[in-house]
Amino acid sequence: RAEVVINDSSSPAVVDRSNESIKHNIKPASSKWRHNQTLSLKIRKQILKFLDAEKDISVLKGTLKPGDVIHYVFDRDSTMNVSQNLYELLPRTSPLKGKQFPTCAIVGNSGVLLSSGCGPEIDAHSFVIRCNLAPVQEYSQDVGVKTDLVTMNPSVIQRAFEDLVNETWREKLLQRLHSLNGSILWIPAFMAKGGKERVEWVNELILKHHINVRTAYPSLRLLHAVRGYWLTNKVHIKRPTTGLLMYTLATRFCNQIYLYGFWPFPLDQNQNPVKYHYYDSLKYGYTSQASPHTMPLEFKALKTLHQQGALKLTVGECD
Ligand code: CTP
Secondary structure, three states, X not given: OEEEEOOOOOOOEEEEXXXXXXXXXXXXXXXXXXXXXXXXXXXXXXXXXXXXXXXXXXXXXXXXXXXXXXXXXXXOOOEEEOOHHHHHHOOOOOOOOOOOEEEEEEEOOOHHHOOOOOHHHHHOXXXXXXXXXXXXXXXXXXXXXXXXXXXXOOHHHHHOOXXXXXXXXXXXXXXXXXXXXXXXXXXXXXXXXXXXXXXXXXXXXXXXXXOOOEEXXXXXXXHHHHHHHHHHOOOOOOOOOHHHHHHHHHHHHEEEEEEEOOOOOOXXXXXXXXXXXXXXXXXXXXXXXXXXXXXHHHHHHHHHHHHHOOOEEEOOOOO
């Protein structure tokens, strides 16, 4: 059987994955997974040779001023000017300065979370990272609600908030931002030129409505540094996904890392269908020029780390 999958180029690839979920069989959460402290520390040290989450998680105020010209990371020929609003929202110090957490959850957006009952377990971690402003309230039993850091690719404004075409969508985004209640909102503003206006809209809303979030805008070198680390470890990813970026950053400030909602396959381990996202109707095969990810390859690397005890992947129900 052949299926279209997320791949690393702008055109979907056709691959045989008749036994994909067998290949990726992962024991349930309660099985004998043990954290490998030595390996985790070794990985942290190796990653530190490429990037430092404390620094690369955000550009700081002191390093830019309004009007400065920035070349987009993926569109080197296109530039943006640092706006007054962006400047105002840059943090003065790293939002993770000096932080160390005993356990962190990184919540990916796969539909594998549905009916997992993982919400309480996720919320019990000391630091919870989520991706792309994914909704939580209506799915709290499975995904939890605690959010210490949430990412927001500019494309989310288009995909989940209809590019704020009318008051209803603006209000929806406002509600979501208000609900963040002091957590870190991580916006990759300097990656691709397409996000320019969307980032500006969000910045404006945050300032105008005095929204209580701590904004962070990843450094220009982060993407290449993360890619460099994984390439050195023979994981040839063209463009790391948000989930992999978060894992790579988290190794700096989390002693134990638990991953939920990472499952880039249309069938689960029992061959039941899995939604691409737990909260929308985006289909497998979704791929765009702006987002040429290599999720199954990343998953393989994460699975190996799970087996070695460097992180824990949960891809089924929680206890
Ligand atoms: N993810 C996954 N399996 C899925 C969907 C998502 O493992 N079926 C993980 C990926 O690591 C992904 C993260 O969850 O980065 C968050 O999901 P999503 O919002 O879809 O992120 P991206 O695909 O990285 O976002 P974009 O396409 O906008 O870059």
